[in-house]
Amino acid sequence: MSKEPGSIDRREFLGSAMLAGAGAAALSASAQAQAPSSAPREQQRPLPLSGGNFAPLRAEVDVRDCVVEGKIPSDLSGGFYATGPDPQYPLAKGNILFDGEGHVRIFRIRDGRVDYRTRYARTERYVAQDKARRSLMPMYRNPSLDDPSVKGLSRSTANTHVINHKNMILALKEDSPPTAMDLNTLETIDPVFTFDGQLPRTQPFTAHPKVCSQTGNIVAFGYEAKGFGSDVVAVFEIDKQGKKVWGTEIKVPYVGLLHDFAVTENHIIFFVIPLAIDYEQMKRGGIHWSWDKDRKTYFGFFRRYGDGKDLKWIEGPARSGTHTMGAFEDKGRIYLDTEITAGNPFPFMPNKDGSPPDLAASTSYIHRLSANLNGRNKGYSIEKMYPLIAPLPRQDDRYNTMPYRYGFMACPDPNEPDRAKAGACYARVDNQTRTFKLWNAGNRVSLAEPVFAPKSPTAREGEGYLMGVAYHLDQGLRSDLVILDAEHLEEGPIATVRLPVQASPQVHGWWVREDQYPV
Numbered sequence: 001m002s003k004e005p006g007s008i009d010r011r012e013f014l015g016s017a018m019l020a021g022a023g024a025a026a027l028s029a030s031a032q033a034q035a036p037s038s039a040p041r042e043q044q045r046p047l048p049l050s051g052g053n054f055a056p057l058r059a060e061v062d063v064r065d066c067v068v069e070g071k072i073p074s075d076l077s078g079g080f081y082a083t084g085p086d087p088q089y090p091l092a093k094g095n096i097l098f099d100g101e102g103h104v105r106i107f108r109i110r111d112g113r114v115d116y117r118t119r120y121a122r123t124e125r126y127v128a129q130d131k132a133r134r135s136l137m138p139m140y141r142n143p144s145l146d147d148p149s150v151k152g153l154s155r156s157t158a159n160t161h162v163i164n165h166k167n168m169i170l171a172l173k174e175d176s177p178p179t180a181m182d183l184n185t186l187e188t189i190d191p192v193f194t195f196d197g198q199l200p201r202t203q204p205f206t207a208h209p210k211v212c213s214q215t216g217n218i219v220a221f222g223y224e225a226k227g228f229g230s231d232v233v234a235v236f237e238i239d240k241q242g243k244k245v246w247g248t249e250i251k252v253p254y255v256g257l258l259h260d261f262a263v264t265e266n267h268i269i270f271f272v273i274p275l276a277i278d279y280e281q282m283k284r285g286g287i288h289w290s291w292d293k294d295r296k297t298y299f300g301f302f303r304r305y306g307d308g309k310d311l312k313w314i315e316g317p318a319r320s321g322t323h324t325m326g327a328f329e330d331k332g333r334i335y336l337d338t339e340i341t342a343g344n345p346f347p348f349m350p351n352k353d354g355s356p357p358d359l360a361a362s363t364s365y366i367h368r369l370s371a372n373l374n375g376r377n378k379g380y381s382i383e384k385m386y387p388l389i390a391p392l393p394r395q396d397d398r399y400n401t402m403p404y405r406y407g408f409m410a411c412p413d414p415n416e417p418d419r420a421k422a423g424a425c426y427a428r429v430d431n432q433t434r435t436f437k438l439w440n441a442g443n444r445v446s447l448a449e450p451v452f453a454p455k456s457p458t459a460r461e462g463e464g465y466l467m468g469v470a471y472h473l474d475q476g477l478r479s480d481l482v483i484l485d486a487e488h489l490e491e492g493p494i495a496t497v498r499l500p501v502q503a504s505p506q507v508h509g510w511w512v513r514e515d516q517y518p519v
């Protein structure tokens with residue numbers, strides 16, 4: 001198989017990442033299958049060949065009373081939800097996997113039993129395409145190529161993350177409002193959910209809202225808030241009853257991918273990275289972003305419940321931080337724990353200078369960024385925390401906005417230097433001792449991002465279960481849900497829920513406790 005300069009062939013992709021059982025790294029692995037080559041870059045990427053967490057499925061599935069090996073813990077009751085891109089129609093040439101329609105799933109766990117269900121989010125885009133029986137919005141976040149019949153419709157794919165709110169699941173895509181789905185049935189309730197008109201129908205809603213540890217409010221933002229390419233970011237807070245209780249607007253130094261943010265007790269944190277809007281690329285029919293290594297990265301923060309006028313931006317060298325593990329403030333400093341890459345985190349997104357993907361520079365490690373809350377900062381401090389390659393770190397979500405100790409993630413085994421041999425692991429990190437525990441699932445599986453479920457609403461931090469989906473690479477991607485004691489990962493799964501089929505694709509997942517369901 002010949003390779004064009006800068007391309008990555010499928011065997012290399014499979015060998016280096018997916019078959020390595022790189023777990024969460026399968027995100028970039030699947031992307032690498034579509035890696036760009038040369039100009040016009042965005043026209044030459046092959047269609048997705050992805051496996052593992054991101055392999056297309058297209059079938060909506062119901063499995064009642066799943067087969068369980070081991071025993072579901074009696075204090076584990078609730079629902080594990082997730083969404084991921086599952087293209088409704090084949091992706092157009094040059095498009096990227098991030099543009100597949102959101103396929104939402106639930107593992108409903110109670111009384112020792114597990115029921116599994118998946119449904120596509122019936123977004124306005126999905127419904128229009130279903131009616132036309134073809135793709136009508138063929139390029140990721142580039143509406144200029146849309147079919148005229150969909151003008152004015154939401155472009156949401158609802159394929160990135162889910163969160164529960166008022167007996168609904170909100171399926172999220174950062175360029176659009178949420179899609180509301182029934183908590184139990186996953187039937188779509190509202191394809192463009194605006195919190196009863198409190199948010200503009202045209203205002204995006206992040207895929208990574210935080211739930212306030214004190215109030216239970218949803219803290220969220222929408223970037224490009226004033227229209228396509230806008231440098232305005234709307235930041236707001238919604239209480240448990242669905243009422244907007246605070247909102248303000250800020251401006252970013254430049255329009256870039258603002259995928260995640262962080263919230264502390266008193267502050268909002270943003271990290272602006274050089275995946276910047278690229279109008280020229282879009283004119284050529286390409287995607288929204290390219291990596292501009294000549295741009296700086298900005299760490300910014302301002303007070304919650306304020307007007308945003310105290311916003312401070314602290315400049316740093318070009319690097320990316322895409323997913324927050326946790327954030328807090330202590331003794332006059334503010335801290336953000338996030339995964340950091342030295343360069344473009346998504347090799348399937350073009351580099352603005354036309355250079356080929358740099359796999360080393362796209363490798364994520366957890367870092368701690370910090371700055372003085374008051375006084376002058378010449379730059380932000382940055383410290384590598386763990387030798388774990390972990391682009392999708394999580395925490396006990398009850399600690400979204402307060403000091404925390406534990407994090408959870410999928411990563412390749414750090415004790416095996418050869419990535420082709422490294423098994424896929426789930427890890428628990430202890431930020432107090434800077435140690436970690438691992439469960440190694442072997443190198444024939446791909447592990448999706450895990451989610452933490454506390455043993456009870458009042459359980460201490462990290463006391464509970466870690467759950468995640470294992471896609472078996474040697475079984476046609478047939479999948480299991482593995483359930484581990486989050487404090488003793490190294491002991492392996494307590495229970496394994498065996499699906500008879502491949503699980504739907506997953507980017508992010510969310511745990512809904514039993515007490516959060518309607519009675």
Ligand SMILES: [Fe+2]
Nearest residue numbers: 207259323508
């Ligand atoms: Fe994300």
